[in-house]
Amino acid sequence: MNDTPLTPMDLPATATDTSLTRRDFIAQTSALAAAGVALGSLGDAEAAQPAKAAADPELDIAEWSFFWLGVKRAELARGTVINGAQAYVEYQIPARVRHPYPIVIIHGGGGQGLDWMGTPDGRRGWSTHFLEQGYKVYVVDRPGHGRSPYHTELHGPYRPAATYENMERQFSAPEKSPNKTVTAHLHTQWPGTTGQIGDPTVDQAAAGQGGAFLTDLPATHELWAELLGELLDRIGPSLVMAHSMGGPSCWIAGNARPNLVKGILAIEPNGPPMGPLQWGVTASPMVYDPPAASPAELKTVTVPAPKPGYQACQIQAEPARKLKNLAGIPIMLVTAEASYHVPYDWGTVAFLKQAGCNVDHVELAAIGIHGNGHFMMMEKNNRDISRVLLNWLDKNVPGNV
Numbered sequence: 173m174n175d176t177p178l179t180p181m182d183l184p185a186t187a188t189d190t191s192l193t194r195r196d197f198i199a200q201t202s203a204l205a206a207a208g209v210a211l212g213s214l215g216d217a218e219a220a221q222p223a224k225a226a227a228d229p230e231l232d233i234a235e236w237s238f239f240w241l242g243v244k245r246a247e248l249a250r251g252t253v254i255n256g257a258q259a260y261v262e263y264q265i266p267a268r269v270r271h272p273y274p275i276v277i278i279h280g281g282g283g284q285g286l287d288w289m290g291t292p293d294g295r296r297g298w299s300t301h302f303l304e305q306g307y308k309v310y311v312v313d314r315p316g317h318g319r320s321p322y323h324t325e326l327h328g329p330y331r332p333a334a335t336y337e338n339m340e341r342q343f344s345a346p347e348k349s350p351n352k353t354v355t356a357h358l359h360t361q362w363p364g365t366t367g368q369i370g371d372p373t374v375d376q377a378a379a380g381q382g383g384a385f386l387t388d389l390p391a392t393h394e395l396w397a398e399l400l401g402e403l404l405d406r407i408g409p410s411l412v413m414a415h416s417m418g419g420p421s422c423w424i425a426g427n428a429r430p431n432l433v434k435g436i437l438a439i440e441p442n443g444p445p446m447g448p449l450q451w452g453v454t455a456s457p458m459v460y461d462p463p464a465a466s467p468a469e470l471k472t473v474t475v476p477a478p479k480p481g482y483q484a485c486q487i488q489a490e491p492a493r494k495l496k497n498l499a500g501i502p503i504m505l506v507t508a509e510a511s512y513h514v515p516y517d518w519g520t521v522a523f524l525k526q527a528g529c530n531v532d533h534v535e536l537a538a539i540g541i542h543g544n545g546h547f548m549m550m551e552k553n554n555r556d557i558s559r560v561l562l563n564w565l566d567k568n569v570p571g572n573v
Contacts, residue, residue: 228296229304232267239263241399242315246326256323259399260285260313264299270306271565271572273434274410276403276425277302277311281417281442282334282381284318285311291550292373293363298413298549301558310407314418315395317383327386334381336369342512343547344374354481359510360543361551377550389448393424393456400425404432411565411572413437416546420454423498427458430497435569437561438505440546444516445523446472446486452495452523460493460527478518485519487526494528502530502568504561508544509537532568534560 239261246255262285263274277299279287288299288311299309316322322330341349345367346356364373386392400421404410409432414421419441426433442449450467451458464470471489503524507517521533536544536557544551549558566573 231300231303233264233303234267235263235265237263241312241402242395248325253323253326254321256321256326257315257395258320259315260319261310261403262313262319263308263310264303265308266303266306268306269308271308272409273569273572274308274310274407275302276400276407276410276412277309278314278412278414278418278421279312279317280415280419282317282383283415283418284380284383285313286318286380287415287547288549291363291554292376295363295554298554298558298561301555302562305562308407310403310410312403314383314385314421315399316385318380322384327384329384330382331384334378336374336378339374339378339381340368343545344368344371344377346510346512346545353512353515354479355510355514356512356545357510358537358543359545361510361545361548361553363550363552377547389455390450393420393454396421397424397428397456401428404429408432409434411435411437411569413439413561414441415439415549417442419443420449422503423453423458423495424456426501427454427495427497430500433501435565435572436501436503437565438503438520439549440507440511440513440517441505441520443513444483444485444519446470452488452527453520458495459497461496462493464493475519475522477515482515482518485516485522487519487523492526495524496528498524499528499530502532504532504534504564504568506548506557506561507533507535508546508548509535509542510544511546511548513546532564534564536560 241259241261243258244255245252277285277288279285288297290297299311303309313320316327324330344362344364346352347359348368349356362373364371367374386395404425412422412425412433416439419438422436422438422441426436443453445452449455452470470493472486473489474484474486477484505517505521507513518533521531524531536542539560541553541556541560544553544557548554
């Protein structure tokens with residue numbers, strides 16, 4: 173990994189590219205002609221236009237569409253249906269592709285792909301930030317979430333609706349929770365007013381929460397392996413970014429298609445190791461060296477908490493097996509200052525490093541980015557964080573630029 177310290181303003185040079193594309197020229201001249209402005213007075217007309225927001229470059233999108241993964245049939249007494257295990261993928265391709273590897277983006281537990289496309293106060297989300305920088309972007313709605321329909325006939329009832337109280341405690345106002353975690357009091361970046369019921373941005377964030385799928389976590393992770401394998405086989409070598417309960421998608425994709433995953437951005441992935449994640453960082457089988465036929469073969473020891481307020485975590489007993497298929501993939505794991513992940517993300521990093529993975533643990537506070545919670549991609553300074561991600565990819569993924 174590159175040892176150069178990251179800073180919040182480590183923005184790739186491409187972000188300042190102001191060259192006029194053919195599409196820009198046509199759009200501008202057509203608008204001016206419609207307004208009765210002669211092309212010879214283009215300079216005066218441009219001067220009369222409102223200034224463009226520096227933070228939001230204009231987008232030039234060559235293609236924007238969608239497709240489905242894992243489309244399979246199921247037979248019911250009333251007829252043949254889709255089996256409800258399909259995943260929706262929405263993609264955007266910029267007119268000027270500046271990076272060879274697309275990025276696949278996967279949401280967290282109760283969310284959906286829209287979590288990456290905007291913020292509760294209407295700003296651009298991380299998927300658009302990547303698009304601005306010339307990445308082909310593929311945003312996934314995991315089965316049973318967002319635009320991927322859930323079929324109760326096949327998979328049982330929906331889980332209970334997400335509550336505002338849980339939204340406040342974990343995401344929008346953790347600093348006000350009576351049971352707050354060790355750094356929750358540092359949370360300052362929620363884009364609304366109070367982060368509580370009555371704040372319109374909390375309404376916007378809560379409205380997208382929901383969804384359900386298999387209660388069997390190993391079976392769910394095995395399905396993700398199948399779907400992500402299908403996606404990577406279709407689009408080719410790619411980067412993978414995933415968040416929270418969707419975070420194991422990073423390890424699952426790398427394990428399933430090690431030659432096609434070129435870099436991983438794990439945004440506070442589900443943890444800590446072991447427990448429900450019986451294969452270490454996933455609930456589904458991983459390729460270890462020496463091989464492990466079952467999770468029971470992964471012998472573990474408990475490592476004490478490194479700081480007050482943190483929690484002890486499990487790693488393998490030595491000699492540790494290596495995560496063979498992840499070993500060659502550059503990995504960045506990001507932890508926000510005020511998140512409930514602070515007490516245990518260190519354990520996920522320790523487990524991965526012991527298993528031979530090349531991991532950069534980027535703690536945002538350590539590089540001068542303060543006040544973020546678990547929903548950092550939606551918060552006020554989301555662009556500062558995406559700049560760090562983009563810069564890290566440029567520096568650490570071979571052939572990405």
